[in-house]
Amino acid sequence: MFIIRRSLLINPAFSWRGFCSPPINNKLFVGGLSWSVDEKSLKDAFSSYGEVTEVRIMYDKDTGRTRGFGFVHFSKADEAQCAKDAMDGKAFLGRPLRISFALDKVRGASVVVPRFSSVGDAAKRDN
DNA sequence: GGTGAGCGA
Numbered sequence: 001m002f003i004i005r006r007s008l009l010i011n012p013a014f015s016w017r018g019f020c021s022p023p024i025n026n027k028l029f030v031g032g033l034s035w036s037v038d039e040k041s042l043k044d045a046f047s048s049y050g051e052v053t054e055v056r057i058m059y060d061k062d063t064g065r066t067r068g069f070g071f072v073h074f075s076k077a078d079e080a081q082c083a084k085d086a087m088d089g090k091a092f093l094g095r096p097l098r099i100s101f102a103l104d105k106v107r108g109a110s111v112v113v114p115r116f117s118s119v120g121d122a123a124k125r126d127n
Numbered sequence: 128g129g130t131g132a133g134c135g136a
Contacts, residue, residue, distance in 0.1 A: 031131040058133055069131050098131070105133060 023077035024101050026053075028084055031069040032098035033057070039070070041093070046072050049086050050079020071102050 030042070043055040057070030074080040080101070088099040 029132060032129070033131095035128080056133065060128090063128090065128085067131080067133095068129060069133090071133065095129080098129095100132095103132065 023081040025104070026074040026077040026080045027102035027104075028072045028074070028080050029069065029100050029102040030072055030087075030097060031100075032095055033066060033068050033070060034093035034095040035065055035068065037066060037093050037095075042070060042072065045092060046074075046083050046087065049083035051075035 028046075033042070037057070039055040039057050042057065043052050046052050046055070051074060052072060053075050054073035055070065056073075058067045059065065060067055072080070072083070074083065084099045084101070087097050090097055
């Protein structure tokens with residue numbers, strides 16, 4: 001029924017290139033950060049959408065500057081979903097944010113980063 | 128330097 005389709009439109013958990021993107025965890029990968037962004041300003045910005053338990057920004061040990069991405073931990077996955085929907089694509093300190101759910105990386109193994117269009121590619125073939 | 132995936136329990 002079309003009521004289902006309308007639910008897909010109004011629910012951010014069901015929109016990712018027109019495909020399902022449920023909150024898989026309460027951690028967000030945040031890319032596209034400005035070079036001058038720091039953890040406290042990032043936490044302050046994301047705290048408006050939920051309880052931020054931890055913020056970690058990756059720094060280059062050689063230059064001491066940020067690598068332009070980081071991770072934000074929320075108390076609840078629902079809050080992470082809300083913050084992602086609200087902040088993704090929004091300008092922060094002059095640069096648009098690129099947010100997605102964090103893929104858990106275990107010590108000693110490289111994180112498997114699927115191309116952010118692999119699922120969408122399947123959806124396009126279906127379309 | 129701008130399409131990017133860490134750290135510590």
